[in-house]
Amino acid sequence: MLQCFDPTGREIVARLGQWVxxxxxxxxxxxxxxxxxxxxxTDPYRITEDxxxxxxxxYDRAAALPPPFRRLYLKVCVGFRSSGRTSHFGEVITAYPTxxxxxxxxxxxx
Amino acid sequence: MAVTKxxxxxxxxxxxWPATVEVRRQLKFVYDRPTDTLFVDxxxxxxxxxxxxxxxxxxxxxxxxxxxxxxRVVGLQVEEFLMHAVSHNPWLxxxxxxxxxxxxxxxxIGELRRRLAPTTSExxxxxxxxxxxxxxxxx
Numbered sequence: 001m002l003q004c005f006d007p008t009g010r011e012i013v014a015r016l017g018q019w020v021x022x023x024x025x026x027x028x029x030x031x032x033x034x035x036x037x038x039x040x041x042t043d044p045y046r047i048t049e050d051x052x053x054x055x056x057x058x059y060d061r062a063a064a065l066p067p068p069f070r071r072l073y074l075k076v077c078v079g080f081r082s083s084g085r086t087s088h089f090g091e092v093i094t095a096y097p098t099x100x101x102x103x104x105x106x107x108x109x110x
Numbered sequence: 111m112a113v114t115k116x117x118x119x120x121x122x123x124x125x126x127w128p129a130t131v132e133v134r135r136q137l138k139f140v141y142d143r144p145t146d147t148l149f150v151d152x153x154x155x156x157x158x159x160x161x162x163x164x165x166x167x168x169x170x171x172x173x174x175x176x177x178x179x180x181x182r183v184v185g186l187q188v189e190e191f192l193m194h195a196v197s198h199n200p201w202l203x204x205x206x207x208x209x210x211x212x213x214x215x216x217x218x219i220g221e222l223r224r225r226l227a228p229t230t231s232e233x234x235x236x237x238x239x240x241x242x243x244x245x246x247x248x249x
Contacts, residue, residue, distance in 0.1 A: 104169030
């Protein structure tokens, strides 16, 4: 459904099943805003490591969504599994607008 | 470097929690095992909202779902539910009594509850008990 690369070259996909079953159902504010998720992954403001899942990275970008969510961050959580010695492959787990970059998350990029 | 940064221009919120009596009959609970997230919908269904972090614990895992125009809280989103949240907030386990389960069976939930809170009764309670706890946490 979506395939892109983050600024560090990691490949990320969003699968239709996860999008429909979880994101559209539980986060209807993202309905039809697939491009905002892609923008956040390809041109994030910051990438942080999840506090409890070392195999997950969180991508945040302000103003990725239209009003009334424009003055918020769009947070996209991506789970990674190693697909070789140097490359990584990630799948979008969830995404939602939020008011701040996660407390306690460790910055990984830039 | 751990970051907690509020950028200029990012919206801030004065959360408007609904009265217990207003939402009691419309509560909907959904537990999604693949993302280990509990969702509580106060108005019977998932509504478009922002996820605003609550000051529970040392990192952000609990969020109020907030209408960005009215600041009305329309639900709750608790991540790391079984992994972290219930061990710090055992009252959250009550939600599994009422939750629509995704990716996990009622039997598995029963086993988890016995393991996580062996002294807690599994008898069906009143969702109002959950709201009472939530009201104390957000007062």
